[in-house]
Amino acid sequence: MLEVLPEGVVIRKLWIGESDKYGEHMLRLDPQSRRNRFGGAVSDDYIRKYADLSSALETIVHGCFIDGVLRGAAELRPLGSNRPRQAEAALSVEKPWQSHGIGSALLARTLLTARNRSFCLLHMACLADNQRMQQLARKFAAELSFDFGSVVGEVESSRPTPLSLMREFLTDGHGFATAMLDLQSRMLRA
Numbered sequence: 458m459l460e461v462l463p464e465g466v467v468i469r470k471l472w473i474g475e476s477d478k479y480g481e482h483m484l485r486l487d488p489q490s491r492r493n494r495f496g497g498a499v500s501d502d503y504i505r506k507y508a509d510l511s512s513a514l515e516t517i518v519h520g521c522f523i524d525g526v527l528r529g530a531a532e533l534r535p536l537g538s539n540r541p542r543q544a545e546a547a548l549s550v551e552k553p554w555q556s557h558g559i560g561s562a563l564l565a566r567t568l569l570t571a572r573n574r575s576f577c578l579l580h581m582a583c584l585a586d587n588q589r590m591q592q593l594a595r596k597f598a599a600e601l602s603f604d605f606g607s608v609v610g611e612v613e614s615s616r617p618t619p620l621s622l623m624r625e626f627l628t629d630g631h632g633f634a635t636a637m638l639d640l641q642s643r644m645l646r647a
């Protein structure tokens with residue numbers, strides 16, 4: 458899928474030790490987005506613990522950085538040995554940056570990663586009144602099937618291909634290089 462993102466936007470996987478950035482991003486969500494992200498009202502403390510836990514589990518988080526600040530994230534969390542080859546996905550984009558294609562770009566990366574990990578079923582909990590997420594899920598109709606009150610997606614193909622692995626490898630490499638350049642320019646400015 459073609460990604461047309463605003464200038465200065467970098468999408469890459471979060472590294473170990475960046476769970477505080479993830480927590481700060483989720484704490485900045487407006488009340489409605491926070492409710493939609495977690496399927497109900499949750500406290501700041503809950504979010505901090507949730508972010509800490511995400512680095513301990515086998516969770517893969519793609520982050521969207523704008524001018525070096527994490528403004529959007531997509532999480533891919535395996536459901537464990539009881540439900541092998543199944544994972545849960547969850548997305549969040551801070552309000553001022555919604556409707557700029559960031560959610561779509563994050564979901565595309567998450568689907569590629571899910572495919573390359575051979576997940577064949579991807580669950581996305583979505584409240585029935587969350588039209589924005591439903592609209593986003595519809596954009597990926599070829600890869601996700603939509604159900605009332607929840608999105609349960611079947612990843613297009615359970616088998617990774619050399620091409621799908623190469624695509625993830627290239628986007629990871631590009632994300633790393635851009636992050637290094639960003640860091641370097643910040644240090645020079647300081």
Ligand SMILES: CC(C)(COP(=O)(O)OP(=O)(O)OC[C@H]1O[C@@H](n2cnc3c(N)ncnc32)[C@H](O)[C@@H]1OP(=O)(O)O)[C@@H](O)C(=O)NCCC(=O)NCCS
Nearest residue numbers: 490493494547548549550555556557558559560561590592
């Ligand atoms: C759902 C969410 C991740 C979407 O992120 P986003 O960056 O706004 O998504 P995009 O800009 O890629 O838009 C995706 C689609 O949503 C639809 N959309 C965008 N803005 C919309 C609006 N104001 N109202 C209704 N639909 C809208 C459009 O169809 C859009 O696709 P298009 O731009 O190709 O037409 C974001 O709104 C969010 O973080 N919401 C709060 C948390 C949440 O609901 N998470 C999902 C549960 S896990």
